[in-house]
Amino acid sequence: MKRAPLAYENPEFLNSPDGRPLRLLSEYLEPLSQFERLKVQDTVVFFGSARIQENSLLGCYYHDARALAKLVTEWSKVEYAGTHRFVVCTGGGPGIMEAANRGAMDGGGLTVGLNIGLPFEQFPNPYISPDLSFEFHYFFMRKFWFAYLAKALIVFPGGFGTMDELFEILTLAQTQKLKGKLQIILYGSEFWKEVVNFEALVKYGTISPEDMNLFCFADTPNSAFDILKKHLSTKCTEHPKEIPGIAETVERDPEVSAVNST
Numbered sequence: 001m002k003r004a005p006l007a008y009e010n011p012e013f014l015n016s017p018d019g020r021p022l023r024l025l026s027e028y029l030e031p032l033s034q035f036e037r038l039k040v041q042d043t044v045v046f047f048g049s050a051r052i053q054e055n056s057l058l059g060c061y062y063h064d065a066r067a068l069a070k071l072v073t074e075w076s077k078v079e080y081a082g083t084h085r086f087v088v089c090t091g092g093g094p095g096i097m098e099a100a101n102r103g104a105m106d107g108g109g110l111t112v113g114l115n116i117g118l119p120f121e122q123f124p125n126p127y128i129s130p131d132l133s134f135e136f137h138y139f140f141m142r143k144f145w146f147a148y149l150a151k152a153l154i155v156f157p158g159g160f161g162t163m164d165e166l167f168e169i170l171t172l173a174q175t176q177k178l179k180g181k182l183q184i185i186l187y188g189s190e191f192w193k194e195v196v197n198f199e200a201l202v203k204y205g206t207i208s209p210e211d212m213n214l215f216c217f218a219d220t221p222n223s224a225f226d227i228l229k230k231h232l233s234t235k236c237t238e239h240p241k242e243i244p245g246i247a248e249t250v251e252r253d254p255e256v257s258a259v260n261s262t
Contacts, residue, residue, distance in 0.1 A: 027141040043089035043149040047165050048096025048156030061156050062099040067221040069103030096156045101127035114142050151236045152183040157191040173214050183231040189217035
């Protein structure tokens with residue numbers, strides 16, 4: 001009788017609904033393995049539209065994202081020589097993502113692309129470091145890796161995807177589900193203040209006034225870099241010995257913990 005294939009070598013099983021937990025785990029473990037192998041300790045994440053091209057109507061944002069990513073990369077290489085800290089990370093596609101990966105390559109550093117399989121738009125750009133180019137099927141695993149190593153987030157103008165990513169990170173920051181303070185910069189104040197009326201959210205009481213401190217605005221690569229450099233130099237000085245957790249353990253009332261454990 002012919003031997004049955006090993007479960008982990010059986011494509012019919014791996015691609016079945018029953019194999020979904022293994023596929024999910026793979027999208028966690030493969031990036032983890034690569035980041036540890038290449039000693040990537042933390043990232044600076046760039047979000048923005050895939051539709052903003054170098055010579056398009058909003059092409060100035062493409063050039064600014066490229067310039068800012070280069071500034072961050074060159075500074076990190078000098079300030080933290082011999083390490084891979086504050087590596088530029090994007091969604092790996094075209095537009096603003098391409099610009100940031102390209103700028104990091106211009107600066108001579110590693111650069112991460114967390115791509116997602118979509119029926120349109122999303123193909124890996126040519127500026128991602130080959131060993132740090134990942135393809136995800138599950139959006140939430142991709143978002144996990146955006147947040148997991150990030151020390152800062154720069155959000156350029158974008159559409160539904162950019163908004164989704166921004167507000168998920170803001171929610172994690174607001175609810176203190178991120179380990180450490182994450183610097184969030186909304187790049188292009190004219191765009192963001194027209195598209196999202198944050199002040200109205202405060203006015204109607206749907207967010208607290210203090211929530212406005214979760215982010216700031218910038219309009220030039222140099223001003224954004226000054227904010228980033230100050231944050232990364234003062235709030236992120238400790239060299240992580242290992243890839244960090246997503247959030248600190250919340251201390252619980254001992255009596256409540258005892259009840260829950262029974």
